[in-house]
Amino acid sequence: MEEVKAYIESGILELYVLGQLTRSEQEEVEAMAARHPEIQTEITAIELAMEEYALQNAIAPSASLDQKILSSLSSLQSHQEEPKAEQNPPRPEASVVSLAQHQPADSRVRSLRIALAACAALLLISLVALFSAHSKLSEAENQIASLSSQNQKFAATVGFMKDHNQDLQKIADMTADPAWKIVKLSGTKMDPQAKMTVYWHAAGKHVMVDNSKMNLPVNDQTHQYQLWALVNGKPVDLGVFDVKSDTSHLLLNMKEIGVAQAFAVTLEKRGGSPSPTMEKMIAMGGVSI
Incomplete structure (x- = not known):
């Protein structure tokens, strides 16, 4: 009995039910089951337990596939049960039959259903794992895109603050340096409220030109x-600019x-004019000596 108990607890019966043994190992299990009824009972219990677990955790095959399999098994069983003419009478020493040949048809069907x-359970698990991995990958890509966008905005803000601070420092330096003249331009009849520095x-x-102190209508x-310098009564082009909000x-x-x-x-056509349009003069200011 101790030998049978140890054999059952070795785990070989579970491998036998799952079909993971070699042919010689299967024959050994079948021989042991033929000699010891408790081993056969354990095999049946393992099959039932695995069947119940698989059916609870898997998607059942379609009815058409199930019917095809059962029909094939019935045909195979009928073929195997046809009487065959015996050429020679059986010899006593050759009468050992494997356990698989004595298994009832419902046991074989049950084993096939387990498989x-x-x-189906493995397929379902694989699909769930694939969907989960795809979802996590999409989420990671969205997070990366969001971080990239935030970094770009941060870089743009840093660049703006850097340029802004540099311009503020330049204005402070120019105001404190007597070599820089600050010329304030006032509005004309075209726009009395216009002004710039x-x-x-x-x-x-x-x-x-100080864009922060510019009060001109947006072009x-x-x-x-277009900015002009008056040199001995003649206008000299100093370039064009846009008023931005x-x-x-x-x-x-x-x-x-x-x-x-x-x-x-x-105010001139885009690109500037070789000479100023006097009726379009919007602001003017003299240089103090």
Whole structure:
């Protein structure tokens, strides 16, 4: 009895039911089951337990597939049960028959159903795992895209603050430096409320417009403002610019000039004009000595 108990607890019967043994190992289990009824009882119990587990955790095969399998098994069983003419009388020493040949048909069907249910369970588990992995991958991609967008916005904000602070520092330095002249332009009849500020370094010929202190109507896509320097009564082109609602760049660099008595702004066609349109002059201011 101890030998039978140890044999049952070895785990070989579970492998036998799952079909994981070699042919010689299967014959050994069948021989042991033929000699010891308790081993056969344990095999039947293992089959029933595995069948119940598989059916509870798997999707049942379709009715048509089940019927086809049962029909095939019935045909195979009928074929095996046909009487065969015996060429020679059986010999006593050759009368040992394997356990599989004595198994009832319902046991074989049950074993096949276990295998089908196990395959269906594995397929379901694989599909669930694949869907879960795909969902996690999509979520990770969305998080990466969100982080990338946030990094771009942060970089743009840092760049804006850097340029903004540099322009503020330049304005502070120019205001404190007597070499820079601050020319304030006032509105004309075209727009009395217009105003803007020009920073001019005569020695260096630098001209800059303060976008933060500009009060001009926003120009459309077909027009631009043009800055002029009046030199001995003649206008000199200093370049064009657009009025923008934002102040991302506080200072606008214009063309250089070393001598000027006044500055003026006109509204011209986009790209500028070789000479100012006097009726479109919107602001003007003289240079204080």
